[in-house]
Amino acid sequence: MNVKRMKKIIVRIAFYLLLVVIGMYTVFPFYWAIVSSLKTGSALFEVEYWISQPYWQNYVSVFQEQPFGRNILNSLFVAVSTVALSLVLALAAAYAIGRIQFRGRMLLLFVILGVSMFPQIAVLSGMFELINSLGLYNNLLALSFSYLIFTLPFTVWVLTTFMRELPKELEEAAIVDGATPFTIVTQVFLPLMGPALVTTGLLAFIAAWNEFLFALTFTLSSEMRTVPVAIALTSGASAHELPWGNIMAASVIVTVPLIILVLVFQRRIVSGLTAGAVKG
Amino acid sequence: MTSLHQKSHLHKKRVRWAWIFLAPVVLVLALVAGWPLLKTMAYGFTDASLIDPESAQFVGLDNFAFLLQDPYWWSAVWNTVVFALSSVLLETVLGLIIALALNAQFRGRGGLRAAILIPWAIPTVVSAQMWNWMFNDVFGVINHLLLDVGLIQAPIAWTASPDTALLSIILVDVWKTTPFMALLLLAGLQMLPRECYESARVDGVHPLKVFFKVTLPLLKPALTVAIIFRLLDALRVFDLVYVMSGNNRSTMSMSVYARQQLIDFGGLGFGSAAATLIFAIIALFTVVYLMAARVGREN
Numbered sequence: 066m067n068v069k070r071m072k073k074i075i076v077r078i079a080f081y082l083l084l085v086v087i088g089m090y091t092v093f094p095f096y097w098a099i100v101s102s103l104k105t106g107s108a109l110f111e112v113e114y115w116i117s118q119p120y121w122q123n124y125v126s127v128f129q130e131q132p133f134g135r136n137i138l139n140s141l142f143v144a145v146s147t148v149a150l151s152l153v154l155a156l157a158a159a160y161a162i163g164r165i166q167f168r169g170r171m172l173l174l175f176v177i178l179g180v181s182m183f184p185q186i187a188v189l190s191g192m193f194e195l196i197n198s199l200g201l202y203n204n205l206l207a208l209s210f211s212y213l214i215f216t217l218p219f220t221v222w223v224l225t226t227f228m229r230e231l232p233k234e235l236e237e238a239a240i241v242d243g244a245t246p247f248t249i250v251t252q253v254f255l256p257l258m259g260p261a262l263v264t265t266g267l268l269a270f271i272a273a274w275n276e277f278l279f280a281l282t283f284t285l286s287s288e289m290r291t292v293p294v295a296i297a298l299t300s301g302a303s304a305h306e307l308p309w310g311n312i313m314a315a316s317v318i319v320t321v322p323l324i325i326l327v328l329v330f331q332r333r334i335v336s337g338l339t340a341g342a343v344k345g
Numbered sequence: 346m347t348s349l350h351q352k353s354h355l356h357k358k359r360v361r362w363a364w365i366f367l368a369p370v371v372l373v374l375a376l377v378a379g380w381p382l383l384k385t386m387a388y389g390f391t392d393a394s395l396i397d398p399e400s401a402q403f404v405g406l407d408n409f410a411f412l413l414q415d416p417y418w419w420s421a422v423w424n425t426v427v428f429a430l431s432s433v434l435l436e437t438v439l440g441l442i443i444a445l446a447l448n449a450q451f452r453g454r455g456g457l458r459a460a461i462l463i464p465w466a467i468p469t470v471v472s473a474q475m476w477n478w479m480f481n482d483v484f485g486v487i488n489h490l491l492l493d494v495g496l497i498q499a500p501i502a503w504t505a506s507p508d509t510a511l512l513s514i515i516l517v518d519v520w521k522t523t524p525f526m527a528l529l530l531l532a533g534l535q536m537l538p539r540e541c542y543e544s545a546r547v548d549g550v551h552p553l554k555v556f557f558k559v560t561l562p563l564l565k566p567a568l569t570v571a572i573i574f575r576l577l578d579a580l581r582v583f584d585l586v587y588v589m590s591g592n593n594r595s596t597m598s599m600s601v602y603a604r605q606q607l608i609d610f611g612g613l614g615f616g617s618a619a620a621t622l623i624f625a626i627i628a629l630f631t632v633v634y635l636m637a638a639r640v641g642r643e644n
Binding site: 080081083084087088090091092094095097098101109110112137147154155157158160161162164166167173176177180182183184185186187188189190191193194195210211214217218221240245246247250259269271274275277278281282292293294296297309312313316319320323324326327331334335338339 | 356364367373381395398442451453458479529604613620643
C-alpha cells in the first residue's frame with residue numbers, strides 16, 4: 066500500500082516538474098528579451114537573470130537611431146488595410162460557398178486552399194514585375210496588395226467553415242420574404258458573424274504583421290520598412306557590433322501588443338486555428 | 346408544380362448571386378496569385394535580368410539544366426529537407442507531450458495554455474533575433490548556462506559555425522511552432538471518446554499501453570493534418586534562415602537560394618526557374634499527400 070502511494074506521489078511530482086519545464090521553455094526566451102532590453106551596453110555583456118535597476122535608454126534610442134515609429138505605423142497601415150479588404154471580400158465569398166449550392170463549389174474551395182499553400186517565393190518575381198509596372202515599388206500599397214495572396218484564402222476558408230455552422234432556418238424566413246442575398250448577408254449574417262470576423266481578422270492581422278519576404282523585397286528605404294524588416298536589418302557601427310539592447314527593445318515593443326491580443330482572445334484564436342486546420 | 350418551378354427559379358437566382366459574391370475574390374486571387382505565378386514560370390524559361398526584364402530572350406530549359414548541376418542548389422535542397430524533417434519530427438513529439446499534459450486536469454491549466462501561445466504570437470523575425478542573442482558565442486545565455494552546468498568546456502559559436510548553424514535554426518523553429526502543433530493535437534485529444542479510456546482504466550491497462558494502443562491510433566487524423574501543414578510550411582522556410590544566418594551557404598534553404606539569385610544577383614530568369622522548381626516540389630508533395638489520403642480513406 067505504501068509503495069503504491071509513494072509511486073503515486075513520485076508520478077505527481079514528475080508531472081508538475083514537466084509542467085514547469087514546459088512553462089520555462091515557452092516563456093524564458095521572451096523573458097530574456099525583456100531583461101536584455103533593460104540593460105545598459107556594458108551590463109548586456111554579463112549574464113544576470115534579474116535586473117535591479119531597469120535602464121530605459123534602449124527604448125528611447127530605438128526611436129532616435131532609426132525611423133522605428135514610422136516602421137510601426139507602416140506595419141499598422143499595411144496589416145489593417147489588407148485585413149479589412151480581405152474580410153469584406155471574404156464574407157461575401159464565404160456566404161456564397163457556405164450557403165448556396167452551385168456547381169464548381171468544391172473546385173473553387175479547393176483552388177482557394179491551394180493558393181493558401183503557395184510558397185511565397187513561387188510568385189516573387191511575377192509579383193515584383195507586377196508591382197513595378199503598377200509603379201508601387203517601395204510603396205506601402207505594394208504590401209497591402211501583395212499580402213492578399215495569403216490573407217484572402219485564409220479568411221475565405223475560415224469564414225466558410227463558420228458560415229456553414231449557422232442554422233438553416235436563419236435565412237429561410239428572409240428568403241420567403243423575398244430578400245435578396247445581399248440583404249441577407251448584410252442584415253442577417255453580418256451581425257451574427259461578428260465573433261468569427263474578429264477571430265479571423267485577428268489571425269490574418271498577425272500573419273500580415275509578421276510577414277517578411279515581400280516586405281523585404283518590395284521596399285527599399287528605411288522609412289518604408291515594416292517592423293519585421295526594420296528589426297531584421299538593424300545594424301550597428303560595424304557588422305560585429307550589433308546594438309542588441311536596441312534590437313531587444315524593438316522586439317519587446319512589437320511583441321507585447323500581440324501577446325496581449327492573443328491572451329485576451331485566447332479561446333477564439335484556438336477555435337479559429339483549429340477551424341482553419343482540423344476541418345481542412 | 347408551380348411551387349417547384351418557383352423554387353428552381355429562386356435557386357437559379359441564388360446561384361447568380363453566388364457568382365456575383367465570388368467574382369471579387371476570384372478576380373483578386375487571379376491578380377495576386379494566378380498572374381504572378383504564371384509570370385514567374387514564364388521568366389524561368391528566359392535569361393531575363395532584374396534591371397532590364399524587357400530584353401529577355403527565350404532560352405528553353407537552360408536555366409533548369411544549370412540549376413540541376415549547381416552544387417549550391419543541391420545543398421539548399423538538402424538543408425531544406427533536413428530542416429523540414431527534423432523540425433517537424435521534434436515538434437510533433439514535443440507537441441504531443443505538451444498536448445497530453447494540457448489534456449490532464451491540474452490547477453493553472455489555463456495559465457499554461459495561455460503561456461504556450463506566446464512563442465506562436467511572436468513574429469518569426471523577432472524570435473530569430475531573440476535566439477540569435479541567446480546563441481551569441483561570447484555573451485549568450487545558452488553558452489553561459491551550458492558552461493555553468495559543465496555540459497561544454499568551451500563556448501560554441503552556435504549560429505556561425507557550419508556544424509551547428511542548421512541545428513540552431515531547427516531549434517528555434519521547434520520552439521516557435523511547437524505551440525501550434527500542441528494546440529491542434531489538444532483539440533484532437535479533446536474530441537476523442539471518453540468511453541475507451543474508462544474501460545481501459547477499469548481493466549487496469551498500463552497508461553503507456555493505452556497511449557500506443559488507443560490514443561495514438563485515434564489521434565492519427567489530427568496528427569496527419571498537423572504534420573502535413575507544418576511540413577508544407579517548413580519546406581518554404583525563408584524568414585528564420587535569412588535572419589539567423591543570411592545568405593550563408595551552409596544553411597541556405599531553397600527559398601533563400603531563389604531569392605538571392607533573383608534579387609541580390611539580379612538573375613530574374615534563373616531565380617524564377619529555381620522558384621518554379623520549389624513550387625513544383627511542394628505541389629508534388631501536396632498531390633502525393635492528397636492521393637495517399639484518398640487511398641487511406643477508401644480503405
